Amino acid sequence: DTGVSQDPRHKITKRGQNVTFRCDPISEHNRLYWYRQTLGQGPEFLTYFQNEAQLEKSRLLSDRFSAERPKGSFSTLEIQRTEQGDSAMYLCASSLNNRSPQHFGDGTRLSIL
């Protein structure tokens, strides 16, 4: 069990650029979740997948955000035309099923200049 892996750990980019993050879940986990966390707040749900199907997207996820999990394994989260307000920690988690505990990766910290 190698845990949930996220890449990159840190991303600094200029406003207006596109960024893409990757998440590799624990291998036997069917569920994969994306959350966003800002300083002093708990993580906020963005979207989740069961295998390759994206089951729900939060209202927080504007049209500039898109997520995929093409083969039911790793997932990518892309942000287009980044804005200052996108600066946050982006967390990926995975779980066996809808009730089991979610295990988080180390996160990707995004800073928009």
Added chain:
Amino acid sequence: QKEVEQNSGPLSVPEGAIASLNCTYSDRGSQSFFWYRQYSGKSPELIMFIYSNGDKEDGRFTAQLNKASQYVSLLIRDSQPSDSATYLCAVNEGGAGGTSYGKLTFGQGTILTVHP
């Protein structure tokens, strides 16, 4: 709007004491409840989960659940300085017929400081 409320603290306890962390939630359909520990600059780490009313113990940690009161708590016995962190309460959103959607709603976290 599903909500999870925690006292943001900071909660300060002396080393060796019991730390008590509380959480209330609004979704009566919630079935699964989790406590995560988060050190500054790190990601959340699962420390306890509970599904049924009552107490669940694991080492120095005890989670307590009261669904009627929509209340979850975490007790940390023999608190150590290494327990100093933010503790996040998370609730699994309930669906129809007692199912769970899977996505978590988090409280804002309680900052715990254990002083020697």
